Amino acid sequence: MPTHLVTGGAGFIGSHLVQALIDRGDDIVVLDNLDGGRAENVPAGATLVVGSVADQATATELFASYRFTGVYHLAAFAAEGISHAVKHHNYSVNLLGSVNLINAALVAKARFFGFASSVAVYGHGHVPMREQEHAVPADSYGNAKLAVERELAVTMKLQGLPYFALRMHNVYGERQNMGDPYRNAVAIFLNQILRGEPISVYGDGSQVRAFTYAPDIVGTFLSAADQPDAWGQVFNVGSSQPTTVLEMAHAVRSAMGVPDHPILHLPSRDEVHTAYTDTGAARRTLGDWNDTPLAEGLRRTAEWARRHGPVAPSTSLDLEVSDEGRLDWFTWASSRAADSTAPASR
Secondary structure (H helix, E strand, O other), X not given: OOEEEEEOOOOHHHHHHHHHHHHOOOEEEEEEOOOOOOHHHOOOOOEEEEOOXXXXXXXXXXXXXXXXXXXEEOOOOOOHHHHHHOHHHHHHHHHXXXXXXXXXXXXXXXXXXXXXEEHHHHEOOOOOEOOOOOOEOOOHHHHHHHHHHHHHHHHHHHHOOOEEEEEEOOEEOOOOOOOOOOOOHHHHHHHHHHOOOOEEEEOOOOOEEOOEEHHHHHHHHHHHHHOHHHOOEEXXXXXXXXXXXXXXXXXXXXXXXXXXXXXXXXXXXXXXXXXXXXXXXXXXXXXXXXOOOHHHHHHHHHHHHHHHXXXXXXXXXXXXXOOOOOOHHHHHHHHHHHOOOOOOOO
16 A cells, blocks of 8 residues: 655645545645644645654655655645745745645655645736746746746756655635635635625736636646646646636625625736636646536535634734835734634634
8 A cells, every 4th residue: 555645634634635635545744834724734644744844854764654655745835925025934934835745755766746736926927827838937926837847857857856846726626725815816715705804806806817716727726636647747627618817706795695705906916917727738638627617616515614603813024134015914914813803623
């Protein structure tokens, strides 16, 4: 029976992947620092190790304790909009943390290394974004993700560690962290409704995204790991249904049964305006996947959110450098956490 490592397995995407692996009979070890994830998200049958990928000793000790067949690396600090203002944290976790795992996987002679990359590598690229296009990230988060992809390519060529990278985008679903005030728009909107706050939309909400329901794409990790033809490649993985952020906000209101819930339009922020991908290569190589309509995915996620209850926004993140005039939205989001009076999540 194979034993796999899933980093970030207490997060919402990672926990869905862990469940899929357990369901097919694999032994799973989860490494998660529980910053964005929760211990109760880890499915029964998996072993949880609390720690950070950024700690080299943790990675070394973990690989010495278990004989991993493969690695699914989903742990990350995922906040594009503020990544340039927390460079050390961003690169320590997303780049150096990945290098810690790559080195450990090489020493352990792991069969493969699966990497959760991001559409952020494309930056302001034209849409639909395609894998063969030259990627030019627009932020430090995208830089880190692209650097890991390139390092994996070099490592496979020079040292023989097979890898695959899946460029995901705007993933939402059950078990998403609703307490993070800076990222995961669907979760933020759901929590704002539960807390009786207006939904906060930056600018006019015309930003275009393709929101991906997490359970739809979990199978692509399993398919890529089992297909040597997929190794050494990057694939766009996610929904093929672009929509605006404002349309998504309306859909969240409908899913929660409050179609007239107020929407607060905040000043626009510096961000990629339109981002969605061509997923044809992944569907041909890894097999097609269900593309759950946004309304249905939000209905399921809203049911979970109501059971979960409201969450007090909170964060331990501090800006490393001053960025006056560019991160007014960060200040506003931080004030929600500072002024929060809602009970902590159950």
